[in-house]
Amino acid sequence: MELTRRDALAALAASGVAVGTGAVVGTDADGRLRNPFAETPSPEDRMATLLAVADVVYPSAVAGVEEFVRTYALGRTKDRADYREGMVEALSTLDEYARTWHGADFRDLDAETRESVLDQMGVDTAKPDPEGSDPARVRYYLVNELLYALYTSPTGGRSVGIENPQGHPGGTGSYRRGPSADEDRSKADGSESSAGDSEPNTGGGGE
């Protein structure tokens, strides 16, 4: 399952971010990686922690995670200082727990230990809440943020068997088609595409 920038743009478009402006491209003009947390100390460390969470919560067969997450997080936090702040605080919280229990930031733990930190915090059973307890905020701003991005994208949906997942403007063709249709259905029908690589639109033609 290869995630692409197109998936990130589609997921962003569905979440209300205007993605046609180029503002959310993951690299700058010199080819350097852009960072959604650039305004905070150690932005690449923040990004690494977010990617470490993605390593735990995304299926192992998913490829292309870094560009997908970086592009998505850039778009999601653009012009949304409060939301970025919520993410940054949740990342700090997660690192604090990791340091307390294992003496290292979350991103520096091995895969098994990362998973155990989330489990011990109770993030798996926490009720997501942007204003809630530590596990509730980690669940909301990190785990569910990443899962929302993945499972409203065409590639994430397709991995479950639905090429037009809820939240994605995948057109009105797929609901009519039976399961015997081509596996890669959305690419077979140009009318299904909502976010191309060159000039993605925001999904709703009425806007």
Add this chain to the structure above:
Amino acid sequence: MTDRNPSERADVCVVGAGPAGALAAHRLADRGYDVVVLEVGERFDFEDRKRRMERAIRPGHDPLSVWEMGGPRDAYTSSGERFYPLNRARVKGVGGTTLHWQGMVMRLHESDFESWPLDYGDLRPYYAEAERALGVAGADDNPYAPPREEPFPMSAFPPSHSDSLFAAACERLGVTMHSVPNARNSEAYDDRSACVGYGTCKPVCPSGAKYSADHHVEKAESEGARVVDRAPVQRLEHDDSGERVTAAVYATPDGESHRQEAREFVLAAGGVEIPRLLLLSKSAQYPDGLANSSGAVGRYFMDHLFAGVGGTLDRETRQNHVGFITSECHQFYDDPTRGTEGRDGGVPEWTDSGDEPAPDSIKLEFLNYAGPSPVEMALSGDQWGDDLLDTLREGYGNSIAMGGLVGQRPRKANRVTLDSSTTDDHGNPVPKIHWSVDARTKSSLRRANEIQRAILDELGADVSWSVGPENTGPAFHHMGTTRMGTDSDESVVNPRLRTHDLRNLAIASSSVFVTSGALNPTLTIAALALKAADHVDERL
């Protein structure tokens, strides 16, 4: 800065900016009248819709927060046998509950008008106008629907893959399937895009392909109407003779109170807030509430009830790609007790057990959104990584379900009153809903389940749930609380939608319905609103 002062000179004051108010305001503004619309809620920014959709999909947000409902403004109480969850599916704001609605728009059947003081023929031209106004995608393939004189404005959405699974079973049983009229663009219409398949119609359509009444509010404004948002009407005042309403008294966010005078008033605030406003407007002359000489204001509250059966199949059913349905069955609408005969059996006739009433009209729906959507499962589960993916694959794919609506007959005891023990943010008593589900309605639900079960059994489904007489819930169609009639001792408005008591007070709402039928009410609300506007025009 928004000007919320009253207009100096207004021909018409409309209370409520949902579909009825928007359509009436647009029609009257278009005819050159000075129209002011007072709306309790805010004007929502279209650009925020995707974030509202996210709030709806992602756990961590109160569902009421999707459209900013709840809180002291919207307080209510509920009594009677069943709790009535009033705020779960109504929206206060420019566009009203059409911001949230499913968008199903059928004409009532001819039989539904039997005890109304007007018949299908009287409403037929208004139905056609309402279909053009809302933009209805439909097909003339329903043998049980009332006659129509012209095609739908847009072609119907084609049947879904799961409809085709149902079709084979229904054919074997002699059950007829047909298309559904949707207030949802199957192609670009009226400067709104075709549906792009977000799959979240209810409660948010981010593309605007689903009709919402903010479009007609904008049209009304472009014809010169003025819309004042966040302006809850506190009471209506009348003249000394008690024959005319003189002003709507409304509050504004700055704590001020204003009087909007007008020659004509149109109440379009829905089946709960309209009777509440009339009851709040009691005076020495109308001690039981304005326009309430009959005592019928607030009484005969009706809703539709949901019946459903669902489970899984041994095949992929392709659910949750879109958030609307594409097939229905009205075969049991006019004759709910009938059986059917097909190639391989049929639906049995209703068996009269002797101690329960015969069922009333039933509308059956073939759902396109049975079972969980993967993204919602992922966000509310307690797994991640490969375990989560396995669970999603196992949980999604072969769900199947039918839904349906049945109606309630009008009963005096089901009613909206004022609860003086609880007040809203302006100190007014909140609405109190007295609601129960009677034996006949339970018969209708049982009958609906029986038919649904027969179809799912024929399909080979492993049935795992049903919603029927014991666990049904309301469809949030508030009807009957200012009923229409020719006898001023028994009803609140006449067939011209004007109150019997006050000569310049019209009501455009499902509150004027005499009976409920079993079909989603909004197209009829729209038709009645256009008719009410025509009669206001005649009086002006």
